[in-house]
Amino acid sequence: MTTHKLLLLPGDGIGIETMAEVERIIAFFNASGGANTFETESDLVGGAAYDAHGLAVTDECVAKAKASDAVIFGAVGGPKWADVPYAHRPEAGLLRLRKDLDLFANLRPAICYPALADASSLKRELVEGLDIMIVRELTGGVYFGEPKEIVTMEDGQKRAVDTQLYTTYEIERIAKVAFDLARKRGNKVHSAEKHNVMKSGVLWKEVVTETHASYASDVELHHILADNCAMQLVRQPKQFDVIVTDNLFGDVLSDEAAMATGSLGMLPSASLGAADEKTGRRMALYEPVHGSAPDIAGKNRANPIATIASFGMALRYSCGMSEQADLIDKAIAGVLADGLRTGDIMQPGMTEVGTSEMGSAILKKL
Amino acid sequence: MTTHKLLLLPGDGIGIETMAEVERIIAFFNASGGANTFETESDLVGGAAYDAHGLAVTDECVAKAKASDAVIFGAVGGPKWADVPYAHRPEAGLLRLRKDLDLFANLRPAICYPALADASSLKRELVEGLDIMIVRELTGGVYFGEPKEIVTMEDGQKRAVDTQLYTTYEIERIAKVAFDLARKRGNKVHSAEKHNVMKSGVLWKEVVTETHASYASDVELHHILADNCAMQLVRQPKQFDVIVTDNLFGDVLSDEAAMATGSLGMLPSASLGAADEKTGRRMALYEPVHGSAPDIAGKNRANPIATIASFGMALRYSCGMSEQADLIDKAIAGVLADGLRTGDIMQPGMTEVGTSEMGSAILKKL
Numbered sequence: 001m002t003t004h005k006l007l008l009l010p011g012d013g014i015g016i017e018t019m020a021e022v023e024r025i026i027a028f029f030n031a032s033g034g035a036n037t038f039e040t041e042s043d044l045v046g047g048a049a050y051d052a053h054g055l056a057v058t059d060e061c062v063a064k065a066k067a068s069d070a071v072i073f074g075a076v077g078g079p080k081w082a083d084v085p086y087a088h089r090p091e092a093g094l095l096r097l098r099k100d101l102d103l104f105a106n107l108r109p110a111i112c113y114p115a116l117a118d119a120s121s122l123k124r125e126l127v128e129g130l131d132i133m134i135v136r137e138l139t140g141g142v143y144f145g146e147p148k149e150i151v152t153m154e155d156g157q158k159r160a161v162d163t164q165l166y167t168t169y170e171i172e173r174i175a176k177v178a179f180d181l182a183r184k185r186g187n188k189v190h191s192a193e194k195h196n197v198m199k200s201g202v203l204w205k206e207v208v209t210e211t212h213a214s215y216a217s218d219v220e221l222h223h224i225l226a227d228n229c230a231m232q233l234v235r236q237p238k239q240f241d242v243i244v245t246d247n248l249f250g251d252v253l254s255d256e257a258a259m260a261t262g263s264l265g266m267l268p269s270a271s272l273g274a275a276d277e278k279t280g281r282r283m284a285l286y287e288p289v290h291g292s293a294p295d296i297a298g299k300n301r302a303n304p305i306a307t308i309a310s311f312g313m314a315l316r317y318s319c320g321m322s323e324q325a326d327l328i329d330k331a332i333a334g335v336l337a338d339g340l341r342t343g344d345i346m347q348p349g350m351t352e353v354g355t356s357e358m359g360s361a362i363l364k365k366l
Numbered sequence: 367m368t369t370h371k372l373l374l375l376p377g378d379g380i381g382i383e384t385m386a387e388v389e390r391i392i393a394f395f396n397a398s399g400g401a402n403t404f405e406t407e408s409d410l411v412g413g414a415a416y417d418a419h420g421l422a423v424t425d426e427c428v429a430k431a432k433a434s435d436a437v438i439f440g441a442v443g444g445p446k447w448a449d450v451p452y453a454h455r456p457e458a459g460l461l462r463l464r465k466d467l468d469l470f471a472n473l474r475p476a477i478c479y480p481a482l483a484d485a486s487s488l489k490r491e492l493v494e495g496l497d498i499m500i501v502r503e504l505t506g507g508v509y510f511g512e513p514k515e516i517v518t519m520e521d522g523q524k525r526a527v528d529t530q531l532y533t534t535y536e537i538e539r540i541a542k543v544a545f546d547l548a549r550k551r552g553n554k555v556h557s558a559e560k561h562n563v564m565k566s567g568v569l570w571k572e573v574v575t576e577t578h579a580s581y582a583s584d585v586e587l588h589h590i591l592a593d594n595c596a597m598q599l600v601r602q603p604k605q606f607d608v609i610v611t612d613n614l615f616g617d618v619l620s621d622e623a624a625m626a627t628g629s630l631g632m633l634p635s636a637s638l639g640a641a642d643e644k645t646g647r648r649m650a651l652y653e654p655v656h657g658s659a660p661d662i663a664g665k666n667r668a669n670p671i672a673t674i675a676s677f678g679m680a681l682r683y684s685c686g687m688s689e690q691a692d693l694i695d696k697a698i699a700g701v702l703a704d705g706l707r708t709g710d711i712m713q714p715g716m717t718e719v720g721t722s723e724m725g726s727a728i729l730k731k732l
């Protein structure tokens with residue numbers, strides 16, 4: 001019997017409702033008497049944590065996250081916290097967790113659920129069967145580099161600085177993640193940067209090229225400028241298998257790709273740390289790609305699929321339970337095939353259901 | 367009789383062929399005996415300048431650009447110059463011109479030519495009638511901030527740094543350009559940044575908000591996160607009128623938007639300096655959005671429309687010749703309506719023509 005320790009951080013807005021559906025699935029697995037059980041604990045993060053503690057995440061919560069096998073994260077933020085001090089904005093909780101757990105590898109699958117191909121803005125033939133994995137560097141670059149400040153100059157003008165910073169080490173480890181993943185997929189990696197204007201892009205391209213030569217010459221490698229990548233994701237997204245890129249480009253390109261699939265409310269993500277050399281254990285956080293959607297929060301209208309699929313990724317990458325992960329993926333595909341839709345993906349002729357009905361339907365398929 | 371001094375910089379690849387078509391149109395205007403004539407001079411830039419002078423742009427060329435009423439720019443770069451020293455890469459010529467002429471306002475219309483709506487990856491109804499103006503800050507941000515360097519550390523690792531830097535002054539002047547443009551269009555501006563992770567984004571949002579209050583409260587202003595903007599450009603591009611954003615986000619978002627229109631090979635851009643307080647004169651450079659396309663260069667296959675439309679923008683913004691600019695726009699729409707297409711925009715049932723045939727057809731419509 002293996003016990004997996006999960007920390008559940010629902011956060012704000014619809015994160016609370018979608019996490020409730022994950023909890024039902026966890027309870028189901030625990031009750032079904034398999035070889036794996038889950039021990040869960042919940043905590044506050046984001047605006048909810050700020051309201052309770054004046055901090056977007058507490059030290060205790062970070063410690064619990066480090067001690068758990070996987071963190072399942074909902075979403076943070078909302079207009080309620082528009083004016084809190086910058087250091088305590090809801091996003092700061094997420095950013096601190098990423099940094100303190102050293103979750104450098106953000107995996108963002110951009111897949112098109114066949115039942116939803118028509119929901120894409122792109123023509124059906126361009127997205128049908130689309131399956132991209134975006135590997136975004138998550139603990140470096142302009143998100144965390146110092147100096148990062150606003151200073152008031154003598155003449156009263158302000159001057160804001162952010163620092164884009166990458167080292168050989170950071171680029172090499174994320175490149176390896178991308179090559180490893182590509183080997184299990186289409187064996188092709190596109191590395192996106194702007195070496196024509198950024199020195200970090202020059203180093204990025206150089207280190208990815210060297211890592212490829214020494215570590216993964218069996219994988220097909222393409223270098224692509226980030227602006228061109230943004231174009232190609234619209235023009236012909238199926239040309240991509242794995243895309244590896246930095247923190248900021250990864251933020252923009254993965255959102256663009258997610259929207260192109262037509263399956264935005266459905267997409268999970270995994271943020272992984274390095275594997276411990278002895279135990280193979282790695283810290284990890286799983287979260288939906290969508291945000292906290294304050295406008296529909298608390299109305300049983302949110303789509304729980306992305307959060308449930310994130311839990312599925314946790315089973316696969318943190319719990320060694322890929323069979324059960326496959327089950328979850330199949331259950332999701334199944335309810336879609338049955339015509340069930342939450343409001344965000346509603347289409348003519350389908351059956352609109354709420355958050356909890358969708359959760360129940362997925363549970364039933366398990 | 368007004369004489370306009372133009373500097374023509376064809377650059378590399380298809381820039382040379384597409385500029386030749388612009389020259390024919392200039393000759394036509396000069397021969398037609400109107401109140402405006404053009405005095406043109408040409409020079410090398412990019413790889414061509416490097417081959418001749420060992421520099422991507424010479425001081426003399428920069429001086430000529432400063433002295434001209436408008437620079438018409440083709441495109442630079444190609445595999446031939448993949449290994450030239452970084453400071454002399456073809457793009458460096460373009461970047462120096464932007465910086466030395468202080469061309470801080472990059473206007474990138476993303477319009478969908480009705481005849482080409484079907485060429486878009488997006489569904490027809492999402493792009494038909496699309497008309498966005500992206501206003502990209504062009505002389506600040508991570509493109510030019512210092513430090514910008516790669517250093518080798520004691521342990522042999524390298525560390526690359528780029529600096530994203532914005533001042534109140536830089537943000538205010540680009541915001542004003544956006545508000546001024548919006549007033550002549552749909553009266554709506556979206557300002558895109560990442561204030562949730564970047565201090566430059568915090569300052570950007572703050573200064574745009576203040577400029578709006580004091581200068582343009584008649585214009586509808588929306589703040590949008592850059593990653594969400596990348597999504598919305600796919601989901602529902604027609605929600606946008608003017609988008610104002612920084613140098614790096616502008617690079618990525620404008621390329622994405624251009625591709626979404628289905629009219630990529632057709633799109634011009636203008637890069638404008640500040641207007642002189644006394645004379646009203648401003649320095650300006652006009653260039654197609656597409657690149658140098660080395661694979662089809664020299665084969666009479668390039669689409670000259672984007673470069674011709676860039677010349678049209680020069681007439682409008684630098685020569686006070688908006689009537690003639692309208693004529694050019696109409697001529698372009700006319701040849702498309704006639705079914706003429708270069709290879710890049712070829713569709714079933716249309717007539718494929720080469721670069722010079724397309725140029726001739728446009729000339730005939732004038």
Ligand SMILES: CC(C)[C@H](C(=O)O)[C@@H](O)C(=O)O
Binds near residue numbers: 091094095251562593
């Ligand atoms: C919430 C925000 C800080 C975050 C980011 O920019 O990384 C989000 O956009 C994401 O992509 O996970």
Ligand SMILES: CC(C)[C@H](C(=O)O)[C@@H](O)C(=O)O
Binds near residue numbers: 196227457460461617
């Ligand atoms: C050629 C390159 C330096 C340039 C840029 O990044 O600005 C190009 O992509 C553009 O958008 O004009």
